[in-house]
Amino acid sequence: MLIKKRLFGLVAGVVAVSLLGFLPRSAAAASALQGTVQSASGQSLEGVAVSARANGKTYTTTVYTDSLGAYDFPPLDNGHYRIWAQAVGFETTRAEADLDGSQTARREFRMPTLQDFSKQLTGTEWIASLPEDTKENRRLKAIFRSNCSGCHTPNFVLQNRFDEAGWRKVIDVMETVGIYGDPPRLDRAPVPLVRQYKEELAVYLAKMRGPGPSPIKFQPYSRPRGETARVVVTEYDYTSSANPSEPVTHDGSDWMEGVPSAYEARGSHDAEVDQNGFVWIADSQANSARTVARLDPKTGEVKNFKLQGEGGLAMRSHGIVIDSKGIAWFNASGGLGKIDTKTEKIERFEPPQEMARAGGTLDLDSNGNVCISTNEGALKFDPATNKFTDFKSKTRGSPGRTYGVAVDGASNCWWAQMNFDKLGVGNFRTGEITEVALRPVSGVEDLITERDRRIFSIIGSDWNSATLDQQAPRRLGSDKKTNTVWVAMWWGNSLAKIDGRTHKVTYYPHPGPGFPGVYDTTIDKNGMVWMNLMNDDRVAKFDPKTEKWTEYPLPTRGTETRFIAVDNRTDPVEVWVPYWRAHKIARIQFRTAEQLKAQR
Amino acid sequence: MPESVGTDANLGIQETVDRYRKGIITRRDLLRSLIAVTGSYTAAHLFLETSGLAATLISQVESAAAKVTAETIRYPSGDIQIEGYLVKPKSSGKHPAVIVIHENRGLNEHIRDVARRFAAEGFVALGPDLLSRAGGTAKMKSEREATEAIGRLPLTGVLDDLKAGFEYMSKHPDVEPQRISSVGFCWGGWRSFMVATTVPQLHRAVVFYGSSPPAGYENIQAPVLAHYAQWDYQITGNSLWTSDRMKQAGKKFTYYVYPESEHAFFNDTGPRHNPSAAKLAWTRTLEFLRS
Numbered sequence: 022m023l024i025k026k027r028l029f030g031l032v033a034g035v036v037a038v039s040l041l042g043f044l045p046r047s048a049a050a051a052s053a054l055q056g057t058v059q060s061a062s063g064q065s066l067e068g069v070a071v072s073a074r075a076n077g078k079t080y081t082t083t084v085y086t087d088s089l090g091a092y093d094f095p096p097l098d099n100g101h102y103r104i105w106a107q108a109v110g111f112e113t114t115r116a117e118a119d120l121d122g123s124q125t126a127r128r129e130f131r132m133p134t135l136q137d138f139s140k141q142l143t144g145t146e147w148i149a150s151l152p153e154d155t156k157e158n159r160r161l162k163a164i165f166r167s168n169c170s171g172c173h174t175p176n177f178v179l180q181n182r183f184d185e186a187g188w189r190k191v192i193d194v195m196e197t198v199g200i201y202g203d204p205p206r207l208d209r210a211p212v213p214l215v216r217q218y219k220e221e222l223a224v225y226l227a228k229m230r231g232p233g234p235s236p237i238k239f240q241p242y243s244r245p246r247g248e249t250a251r252v253v254v255t256e257y258d259y260t261s262s263a264n265p266s267e268p269v270t271h272d273g274s275d276w277m278e279g280v281p282s283a284y285e286a287r288g289s290h291d292a293e294v295d296q297n298g299f300v301w302i303a304d305s306q307a308n309s310a311r312t313v314a315r316l317d318p319k320t321g322e323v324k325n326f327k328l329q330g331e332g333g334l335a336m337r338s339h340g341i342v343i344d345s346k347g348i349a350w351f352n353a354s355g356g357l358g359k360i361d362t363k364t365e366k367i368e369r370f371e372p373p374q375e376m377a378r379a380g381g382t383l384d385l386d387s388n389g390n391v392c393i394s395t396n397e398g399a400l401k402f403d404p405a406t407n408k409f410t411d412f413k414s415k416t417r418g419s420p421g422r423t424y425g426v427a428v429d430g431a432s433n434c435w436w437a438q439m440n441f442d443k444l445g446v447g448n449f450r451t452g453e454i455t456e457v458a459l460r461p462v463s464g465v466e467d468l469i470t471e472r473d474r475r476i477f478s479i480i481g482s483d484w485n486s487a488t489l490d491q492q493a494p495r496r497l498g499s500d501k502k503t504n505t506v507w508v509a510m511w512w513g514n515s516l517a518k519i520d521g522r523t524h525k526v527t528y529y530p531h532p533g534p535g536f537p538g539v540y541d542t543t544i545d546k547n548g549m550v551w552m553n554l555m556n557d558d559r560v561a562k563f564d565p566k567t568e569k570w571t572e573y574p575l576p577t578r579g580t581e582t583r584f585i586a587v588d589n590r591t592d593p594v595e596v597w598v599p600y601w602r603a604h605k606i607a608r609i610q611f612r613t614a615e616q617l618k619a620q621r
Numbered sequence: 622m623p624e625s626v627g628t629d630a631n632l633g634i635q636e637t638v639d640r641y642r643k644g645i646i647t648r649r650d651l652l653r654s655l656i657a658v659t660g661s662y663t664a665a666h667l668f669l670e671t672s673g674l675a676a677t678l679i680s681q682v683e684s685a686a687a688k689v690t691a692e693t694i695r696y697p698s699g700d701i702q703i704e705g706y707l708v709k710p711k712s713s714g715k716h717p718a719v720i721v722i723h724e725n726r727g728l729n730e731h732i733r734d735v736a737r738r739f740a741a742e743g744f745v746a747l748g749p750d751l752l753s754r755a756g757g758t759a760k761m762k763s764e765r766e767a768t769e770a771i772g773r774l775p776l777t778g779v780l781d782d783l784k785a786g787f788e789y790m791s792k793h794p795d796v797e798p799q800r801i802s803s804v805g806f807c808w809g810g811w812r813s814f815m816v817a818t819t820v821p822q823l824h825r826a827v828v829f830y831g832s833s834p835p836a837g838y839e840n841i842q843a844p845v846l847a848h849y850a851q852w853d854y855q856i857t858g859n860s861l862w863t864s865d866r867m868k869q870a871g872k873k874f875t876y877y878v879y880p881e882s883e884h885a886f887f888n889d890t891g892p893r894h895n896p897s898a899a900k901l902a903w904t905r906t907l908e909f910l911r912s
Contacts, residue, residue, distance in 0.1 A: 481854065
């Protein structure tokens, strides 16, 4: 039944192909769209994103050109389509087509060169482009990276130009504004490291992105090719939480417009797929309409579910996880939310007053117990008894410093103490708590001056503003089969593998230039480690056997992804990433060369 | 009186309060009993504030032992009236004075208690209710409502109310006008520091885990003492910047960071109370105010 439904789904043609082999287009009751992309001089362009969106629909499908510059969409629903091609260094080029299923539609693109392509660059390309010719440039680049690319991506900052006074005023706001854009107040303590480096940063930014000539030499990354250019990405609009009847208009779809502001809306934080293929989204934006939402990938419809909060607002969420019985668990304003994905019954459990409040990340052990992050460690929730158990970090400190959690194959809940470079480990069976310490980032010692050292020793690190040697374990995933925990090291820009039994840590630095931002990990049924790269508008796959990284593109600028999920029901798996800034939910599907050839 | 507190509970509360007033139980026992009767810490505080009990709540034993008197007063700030809790030593003559600036929960039992402690140490202590502009702390249905109302208060208006409090104290017959200081906690910490930038006659300013003024350091005349918690990242992290600004302006600034303590470590009615840090900070505060 599931297969039949997908077969006739509007946008799931690729899944049908991968499950059942190739079918005639007529059988899919859908239309074909293909063509080629060339430069203005007639050179074939590989790895160009070609996107198509039908009038009246709320999702966009994107494919990439191959080595001959050819693109080929999976079967598309009939309709009138807007089609556009994008690549860094070229103007966005547009076409339209009516697809009625009677014949294959072809659209050929010739892309004019774009001289100033700076707005098309990802955050990591910007970081890679900042010069490292002198020690001082290296130092200030590192300070900028560790203090101005946590709340937002670096391209959101660097796409603008200001003089020194202008940058100073920007930082005046940044040092007191919250990540959700709440207005700055004179009586709020500024982010201390940003304040300490404000003067140096204002001078540096005016040098790099001021009104005069800049030493920046842009180094755009190579475009997708081979396997990574065969993906199909479907991006679903996620309606504005401020006004859930409205989609977001400035959403990063046109790269020439640069990174979108998040003021229009944000909130699509975590998302998981249920057993029927629906996607459940935790909404982190203050709003009156929803605590969580459900996306139907067949139609793009978003349905809201609300736990009533105070002041007419819905309770806010952040993380979500779905158990084997189809129950979605999520945090809701300090408590634990629960919604039955089949009956849609929604409930909430409040931790006892003497325990810490439920935080924003969750995972499950193999018995269905829920692990929830807290300011001070993690909570265990037993659904059989509705009982909470509190696990407190051995290393205490400022509240709010736990980020991700994951449960290993032996029912140990791991939580990331992001600012202490430690992981807490709570044994759900015995209650024992241990701790794993990570080594500091190396290779930056020569950049740290005596003054920096004094500042760092007094102030320390926070989630989004840190000392230069901070690893910052952010979010993590677990491979229960191998009892391995995979940790995204945010500032360390690497992946850490931790043996669940011996606690041995192995570090895998991201192999590329710049600062892609390894944010979250999830492990698929084949043992592949998937990561969203917040600053890179890409997701990465790490093969633990070959230790090879493969990166797949996302066709939006300023995605600012903060979570990644895999749908293990399909073969190959499908990957889902919510775009927190650009406010979309994306699915990545994978095609082999043979499948693509047969389709043609 | 809150509707959630029924008749039987009222009897229980009355008995408890009577036992406290007679000195049979301590203040902490009183609060513990009220929490037990009302069901929660929040409800107990709400009861104290809305019942009017809080403003006069001091046991005969404590009053006699501390030799203080307490009353609710009003003073003008422009066109509005600010309510305040005034506690005086029973000893005659003029005394140094302290303006006790509350946290972001309004003038509650904890701040009144701090004011009484200052009076017991020989100070005339005034705890202004800076929610007076919004109807007063007693009108708030919950701590959360008080916090939200405080968030909406005008920054300059509150500073005007504190300056007016300073003027009220400087004219008070029991106060030495040259020795009026300010002590602020959390939200009130920033305001205590700000009073130092705007009232040149201020004797001393004490800041308990509050943020620092963005500017105006050159105007400060009073020495400033700050108490910070080790585990209070954003506020304590700015101590270095503040210290540098005070140094550059040539002002006297002393600050301490209390190890293994959290924001609000001085508040003995809250979950983050750290008794040893609170005791040390109190001793240092008294020494500083008397210096």
